[in-house]
Amino acid sequence: MTEKPSFKESQRYLKLRIRSQEKIEFxxxxxxxxxxxxxxxxxxxxxxxxxxxxxNKFDFEEQQxxxxxxxxxxxxxxxxxxxxxSIDGKKAVIxxxxxxxxxxxxxx
Amino acid sequence: MPEFYELCxxxxxxxxxxxxxxxxxxxxxxxxxxxxxxxxxxxxxxxxIKEERESADVLVFEAGDSELNRKASEDSRLDVxxxxxxxxxxxxxxxxxxxxxxxxxxxxxxxxKTLQKKGKRRSQILASWRKNLRLCEKFDTPYIITTEASSVxxxxxxxxxxxIIESLGFKGREPVSQNPSKILERADRVNSEGxxxxxxxxx
Numbered sequence: 001m002t003e004k005p006s007f008k009e010s011q012r013y014l015k016l017r018i019r020s021q022e023k024i025e026f027x028x029x030x031x032x033x034x035x036x037x038x039x040x041x042x043x044x045x046x047x048x049x050x051x052x053x054x055x056n057k058f059d060f061e062e063q064q065x066x067x068x069x070x071x072x073x074x075x076x077x078x079x080x081x082x083x084x085x086s087i088d089g090k091k092a093v094i095x096x097x098x099x100x101x102x103x104x105x106x107x108x
Numbered sequence: 109m110p111e112f113y114e115l116c117x118x119x120x121x122x123x124x125x126x127x128x129x130x131x132x133x134x135x136x137x138x139x140x141x142x143x144x145x146x147x148x149x150x151x152x153x154x155x156x157i158k159e160e161r162e163s164a165d166v167l168v169f170e171a172g173d174s175e176l177n178r179k180a181s182e183d184s185r186l187d188v189x190x191x192x193x194x195x196x197x198x199x200x201x202x203x204x205x206x207x208x209x210x211x212x213x214x215x216x217x218x219x220x221k222t223l224q225k226k227g228k229r230r231s232q233i234l235a236s237w238r239k240n241l242r243l244c245e246k247f248d249t250p251y252i253i254t255t256e257a258s259s260v261x262x263x264x265x266x267x268x269x270x271x272i273i274e275s276l277g278f279k280g281r282e283p284v285s286q287n288p289s290k291i292l293e294r295a296d297r298v299n300s301e302g303x304x305x306x307x308x309x310x311x
Contacts, residue, residue, distance in 0.1 A: 004203045007246065034228045043227065044275065047234030 009050075010071035014099050015106045016081070018063040020092035026058045029065060032087040033094070040080035049073035057103075064097075066106065074099060110281070111135075112266035113288035115142055115166050116190060116217060116254035123260055131265040140165040140295060144190075148172065150179045161185045165295035168217065177201055181208035187291050188252065190217035193236035200236065206243040213294075215250040215287055216240060218273070220264065234276070241278045250287040 018024050024032075030053050037046045049069045057066040069077050081094045100106045111134040117124065125138035143164035147153035153169065153176070161167060169180050171192040177200055180189055189209065192200025201209075201216065209216060218240075222233050244251045253269045255262055270280030 007203060007242075038227055038231065043231045044234060046231040047238065050235040 010101070012069050012071050012074050012099060012101060013103055013106055014067045014069065014074070014077065015097045016065045016067055017095045017097045018065070018087070018092055019095060020063070020087065020090055022090050023060065023063060024087050024090070024092060025060070026053075026055060026065075028088040029053065029058070029094075032084060032092075033067065033081070036080045036084040036094070037077065040083055041076050045073075045076060049077055051077065066103070071101075110285055111289060112284050113292060114254060114263075114266070114284075115140070115252065115288050115291060116144075116168055116188065116219070116256055117142070118144075118256055118258035124257070124263065127260045127263055131263060133266060135292070137166065140292065142166040142168060144168050144170055146170045146172075147176070150176060153180060154183070157183060157185050166291055171195075171200055174198060174200055174202065174205070178205045178208065181205045181212065181214055184212035184214070186212075186214050187294070188215045188217045190254075190256075191219045191222050192216060192240065193233060194219075194222050196236075198236075199239040201240055201243060203243060203247065206240075206247040206249045210247045210249040213250065213290070215252050215291060216244055218251065218253045218283070219256045220254065220262075220269070220272075221256040223272075238276055241273070241276060245278060250290065251283050252287050252291075253283040 018029065033051065033053055037049065037051060041049065052068040054066045054068060078096050081096060084094055086092055098106050112132055114128060114133050114136040117137050120138040125136060128136045141164055143160045145153060145156045145160065145167065147156060157167065166187050167185065168188040168190050169186050171177050171189050171194065174196060177189055177192050180186055218237055223230055253273055255264050257263045266284040270284050273283055274280035
């Protein structure tokens with residue numbers, strides 16, 4: 001499917017770090033992120049944020065992940081994730097370590 | 109007095125017609141013949157369009173993958189491409205499809221049935237709707253919203269449907285009023301006395 005560059009919505013990338021006693025799998029994190037966003041922002045707000053947890057950027061060892069969202073929804077998404085205090089029944093915290101408009105910008 | 113039209117009901121009956129009138133619909137496909145087409149490839153779709161176009165007042169294509177949707181948008185014999193986001197990871201249409209649909213007066217259909225799933229899936233569908241509505245507004249592509257109701261309980265009032273589109277930040281009145289009425293105008297014109305084919309009338 002072709003996308004006109006001028007029509008493309010601006011994205012933001014959030015670098016997430018999971019603090020937990022047990023290591024969390026990608027699927028568990030994915031479900032938890034969606035739960036957090038839907039609970040706080042609702043279906044309409046979440047649709048506006050259009051979140052996407054990038055699978056091949058998930059680092060199981062370091063417990064880091066990258067979440068792609070649309071520009072303008074960063075505050076609400078951060079707030080949603082801050083309110084989450086468990087993942088799949090295990091005590092866990094999702095921290096937003098860094099935010100950037102590009103994937104490359106997250107590496108700095 | 110504004111007029112509202114519901115063109116994509118799955119089931120038609122006297123009970124549904126009465127309830128629709130009570131809710132405020134001026135006309136539904138209880139009064140017109142709507143035919144739904146489903147196809148996996150362009151060849152099959154083309155054959156179905158050829159078979160059904162003469163007898164149908166409203167021809168609705170139940171959207172497939174993005175490529176098939178694009179092909180469908182190039183055929184002016186179709187009236188509606190319904191729920192392009194269904195079954196696709198993306199929104200189902202792109203700017204080329206929207207532009208073609210606009211040129212061929214094909215409306216993009218948004219169905220309440222796809223929003224019945226809750227939570228994550230509904231959120232994703234709404235994101236696709238937002239994208240498709242942006243495309244429709246940008247390229248002046250007509251769009252309609254329907255309940256796709258197959259029973260009385262699934263019917264909704266026109267203003268309620270309009271408010272779903274408006275809550276997403278787009279014009280809600282047109283998809284329940286002006287846009288479906290333009291589709292029906294074409295059907296009425298074809299069914300009128302003296303009509304032979306587009307641009308040709310009997311004297």
